[in-house]
Amino acid sequence: MTPTLAIAGRELRAYFTTPVATVFIVIFLVLQGALTFNLGGFFDRGQADLNAFFTFIPWVFLLLIPAITMRLWAEERRLGTIELLLTLPVTQAQAVIGKFLAAWLFCAIALALTFPFVIAVNILGRPDNGVIASGYLGCLLVAGAFLSIGAAMSALTRNQVIAFVLAVAVCFVFAVASNQVVNDFLSQNAPSVAAFTRRLAIIDRFTNFTRGIIALRDLIYFASFMVFFLFLNTVLVDQRKAD
Amino acid sequence: MTDSAQTAAAQAAEPLLIDIDHLTKRFGDFTAVDDLTFQVRRREVLGFLGPNGAGKSTTMRMLAGFMTPTAGTARIAGHDVQTDGVAARRLLGFLPEGAPTYPEMSVIGFLRFCAKVRGFSGSELADRVAHALDLTTLRGVQLQPVETLSKGFKRRVGLAQALLHDPPVLVLDEPTDGLDPNQKHEVRGLIERMAPDKAIVISTHILEEVEAVCTRAIVIAAGRVVADETPQALVQRHPTGRLEAVFRQLTMPEAA
Structure with a gap:
């Protein structure tokens, strides 16, 4: 446990000693704000809830989270520090989990900084704060799922641009798997696949959370999603660390 | 005999x-x-050429x-x-080729990180880091980010990391590469002093070493x-x- 936390602590501090944290948080808040107020019609809806906010967040994450994860392993390999890190008395799983936890905590900090939205709806009306809390939990789980994808993609290559593009692509596949267009197409052409992809889709599960439904099967879905990609990450690090 | x-x-x-x-x-x-x-075996300093x-x-x-x-x-x-x-x-202190370190970290921050990963905490961690800084004469630059240091200092940061836990086995890949003659002399002295209770392997291109x-x-x-x-x-x-x-x-x- 100690090495995992030491690695997580170092990573988290690295976000804040480089401009990564500032740039990410500022862009995230500006983008999320603009989308919620303009496209989402936050005020025009005349409802004291955060639906306009939650609708856009997976898509903002889709773009920004790969930007966090692209450096995770690719940079270690480029600098050669991966040789230092993995010759310390840590297992590869500890290093993978430590890096993931730091990135996840960083996303949680960025998400927490959207608190003015919560204050705003509470001043303007009487929202169901339980639904808002469950929506935020959903956001955190989507962030974790995308992070686990991005981290695995970063372990695949020493080129950060490739890591970014691969991560966006894979996240996109899981994000649109429940989309109406994709579903219609699959049900017509490959009905057996359609049911399967819908189960794997992220957005449907996330929508349950934004409606205030915290179902055990959705929690298990997100947990196994992250475990799978972290496992893949560990395997990839082991295979490619010395390349 | x-x-x-x-x-x-x-x-x-x-x-x-x-x-x-x-x-x-x-x-x-x-x-x-x-x-x-x-x-x-212990007490051996093996030159790997x-x-x-x-x-x-x-x-x-x-x-x-x-x-x-x-x-x-x-x-x-x-x-x-x-x-x-x-x-x-x-049980191993390892200096990888090129002595890679995290560029944005300070010297002391980097060594504290390595010590934490190795399971040290509290006053023992502080003592270990202080001792490693003294052995490699890095005291003067301990608060500087590693990326601002010269090649010789970076090498010594890598060396400090390898010595931190006083390991019985030291494996150093080109420990004196990029050091000036005085620093080379210091590192050789350091290796000689540590030799009696360790097994040390160093790779080098410098044959006089x-x-x-x-x-x-x-x-x-x-x-x-x-x-x-x-x-x-x-x-x-x-x-x-x-x-x-x-x-x-x-x-x-x-x-x-």
Whole structure:
């Protein structure tokens, strides 16, 4: 446990000693704000809830989270520090989990900084704060799922641009798997696949959370999603660390 | 018994700390390390010599558990680096080639991180870091980010990290590369002082260094051991008595 936390602590501090944290948080808040107020019609809806906010967040994450994860392993390999890190008395799983936890905590900090939205709806009306809390939990789980994808993609290559593009692509596949267009197409052409992809889709599960439904099967879905990609990450690090 | 036989007998009684057994590494058709076998006991300072691409770094990486051997095993104090890697690496101080460090971290921050990963905390952590800073004379720059330091200082940060936990086994890949003559002298002094209770392997291109600090030299070429003896015995292989000539003779037989 100690090495995992030491690695997580170092990573988290690295976000804040480089401009990564500032740039990410500022862009995230500006983008999320603009989308919620303009496209989402936050005020025009005349409802004291955060639906306009939650609708856009997976898509903002889709773009920004790969930007966090692209450096995770690719940079270690480029600098050669991966040789230092993995010759310390840590297992590869500890290093993978430590890096993931730091990135996840960083996303949680960025998400927490959207608190003015919560204050705003509470001043303007009487929202169901339980639904808002469950929506935020959903956001955190989507962030974790995308992070686990991005981290695995970063372990695949020493080129950060490739890591970014691969991560966006894979996240996109899981994000649109429940989309109406994709579903219609699959049900017509490959009905057996359609049911399967819908189960794997992220957005449907996330929508349950934004409606205030915290179902055990959705929690298990997100947990196994992250475990799978972290496992893949560990395997990839082991295979490619010395390349 | 002669003096040298006595020292040899005393040396053989020391604990076996590095055990490399038929270690082989292939990259596709290219064999980087070819069936390498040797042991290092405590009190030995082994100079690992060979031309670029001879397999020195690959061997050290396998010993540190970073690369997976194609065949054979490496053990550190009895722990197999593949199957019991964490225990093996606890006993190892490793300076990777080029002494990589996290550029944005301060010297002290980096060393504190390494100490934390190694399980130190509180006052013991502070003591370990302070001691490593003193050994490598990094006190003056301890708050500077590593990226602002010169090559020699960076190398010493890597060295400090390897010495932090006072390991019984030290594996240093080109520890004096990029250091000025004074710093080289200091590092050699440091290695000599630590030698009595450790097994140390250093790879180097600087042949005078081998004569200065090593008790034993292994020359490898194309992944195979071509000589394994004391530096004194090694120089006698060539009529000039110069290590450089011996090195050329061993690693480029057609040229000599």
